[in-house]
Amino acid sequence: MPKEPSWLRPHGTPWTRSRPRVAYENPWLTVTEFDAVAPTGRPAFYGVVGFKNVATVVLPVHEDGTVVLVGQHRFPFADYSWEAPEGGAPLGEDPLEGARRELREEAGLEAARWREVLRLQLSNSVTDEAAVGYLATGLTACAQGPEPDETESLALARPPFREALEAAVAGHLKDALTVAMLLRAYHMAREGALPGDLARAMLG
Structure with a gap:
């Protein structure tokens, strides 16, 4: 496999997440809501569809x-x-x-x-x-x-x-x-x- 180019490396601070709450679930997926902090430091609310x-x-x-x-x-x-x-x-x-x-x-x-x-x-x-x-x-x-x-x-x-x-x-x-x-x-x-x-x- 070719070496990964240097420009692909991550920069900055990643998202942080806390207080996950399952909003919906079925046999194929789960919808989870999070209190989060964005890479900019700003508080955010996030929902993720998990498969x-x-x-x-x-x-x-x-x-x-x-x-x-x-x-x-x-x-x-x-x-x-x-x-x-x-x-x-x-x-x-x-x-x-x-x-x-x-x-x-x-x-x-x-x-x-x-x-x-x-x-x-x-x-x-x-x-x-x-x-x-x-x-x-x-x-x-x-x-x-x-x-x-x-x-x-x-x-x-x-x-x-x-x-x-x-x-x-x-x-x-x-x-x-x-x-x-x-x-x-x-x-x-x-x-x-x-x-x-x-x-x-x-x-x-």
Whole structure:
């Protein structure tokens, strides 16, 4: 891993927090309120959405340079979203196990090769949600096919990588993890961080 540049070092005084109060909780998240002191020394009131899972996202890439995306209706924005297979791993579970599970359940695929390629903080001003992204290759279909949750009605697409990337850049794909993974995979293909045959298939 490259050495961290000196400009990435923290500056100043961190936030201090006290008197946490749970305002709301369900099986997936907790909303906690804090009395806090800002880095400027000013008193503040803060609310944090704490997640009980680490988000996982998988970009499945076939040898011919196509990728697998999952389509589904999403509740918060009341819209339809095409995404890389994603979900969550409970805190304490290896995120890779969660990613393997999501790939099987949502896309009906197994992967011979897994590579962690991205770690992200999602909306870090108000939540503590973290994400881990994996590139999955050596794909084969599961005998039983996809096994979505009882609330999921999923569709599958297998576009060429470049087509999916262009859809993301154009704003047609809006899921942040999917966009990040497509851009990361493009960077890897361009920078020689992927096998040559696969990179050529993706970029061609």
